[in-house]
Amino acid sequence: NAGVMQNPRHLVRRRGQEARLRCSPMKGHSHVYWYRQLPEEGLKFMVYLQKENIIDESGMPKERFSAEFPKEGPSILRIQQVVRGDSAAYFCASSRDGAEDTEAFFGQGTRLTVV
Amino acid sequence: LAKTTQPISMDSYEGQEVNITCSHNNIATNDYITWYQQFPSQGPRFIIQGYKTKVTNEVASLFIPADRKSSTLSLPRVSLSDTAVYYCLVQDNYGQNFVFGPGTRLSVLP
Numbered sequence: 001n002a003g004v005m006q007n008p009r010h011l012v013r014r015r016g017q018e019a020r021l022r023c024s025p026m027k028g029h030s031h032v033y034w035y036r037q038l039p040e041e042g043l044k045f046m047v048y049l050q051k052e053n054i055i056d057e058s059g060m061p062k063e064r065f066s067a068e069f070p071k072e073g074p075s076i077l078r079i080q081q082v083v084r085g086d087s088a089a090y091f092c093a094s095s096r097d098g099a100e101d102t103e104a105f106f107g108q109g110t111r112l113t114v115v
Numbered sequence: 116l117a118k119t120t121q122p123i124s125m126d127s128y129e130g131q132e133v134n135i136t137c138s139h140n141n142i143a144t145n146d147y148i149t150w151y152q153q154f155p156s157q158g159p160r161f162i163i164q165g166y167k168t169k170v171t172n173e174v175a176s177l178f179i180p181a182d183r184k185s186s187t188l189s190l191p192r193v194s195l196s197d198t199a200v201y202y203c204l205v206q207d208n209y210g211q212n213f214v215f216g217p218g219t220r221l222s223v224l225p
Binding site: 004033035041042043044045048089091093095100101102103104105106107108109 | 145147156157159160161164200202
């Protein structure tokens with residue numbers, strides 16, 4: 001059973017371009033979470049999705065950021081018109097359900113660099 | 116969602132036992148306590164989870180007092196490879212389970 005797969009591992013974008021980050025959850029997992037992490041800082045929650053639904057996007061910036069988790073295929077975190085401040089590591093996690101004793105499994109992250 | 120408070124950093128030496136305490140004063144009846152470990156440039160990974168009293172696995176022990184307002188992660192005989200950030204989470208069943216605080220940065224010295 002493959003773990004959570006994120007791609008690409010490293011992504012370089014020029015200011016103003018779009019960044020698309022992909023996350024394939026573990027098999028059988030229908031809950032996905034996205035986080036952003038700056039160097040030497042903790043994980044900042046961005047968005048929580050279930051298949052075809054956004055459950056909680058309280059951590060998402062109001063502009064330029066969007067996320068989806070379609071019925072088929074990976075979850076996508078999309079950042080439009082990237083700026084230097086978007087440079088960070090973006091981690092995705094998945095869980096089987098939203099129960100209070102569920103375990104989240106994390107991917108290796110995508111390191112976005114905006115030049 | 117119960118807020119957690121834990122020390123920002125700790126230092127230890129190889130072979131010592133390390134105890135990291137997390138406060139979660141407004142934990143609810145059905146909430147679980149979970150600890151994750153994160154190495155540099157990697158995603159966090161699950162260490163241990165508990166509801167009450169004591170839980171032990173091959174990696175760590177988790178002590179939870181009767182009032183459940185705090186919990187202590189215990190790492191026996193740490194090695195240099197245990198240098199990492201340790202996060203304490205309180206999980207409920209309302210969906211927002213995985214909100215991480217700043218964590219505790221453990222440095223194990225030779």
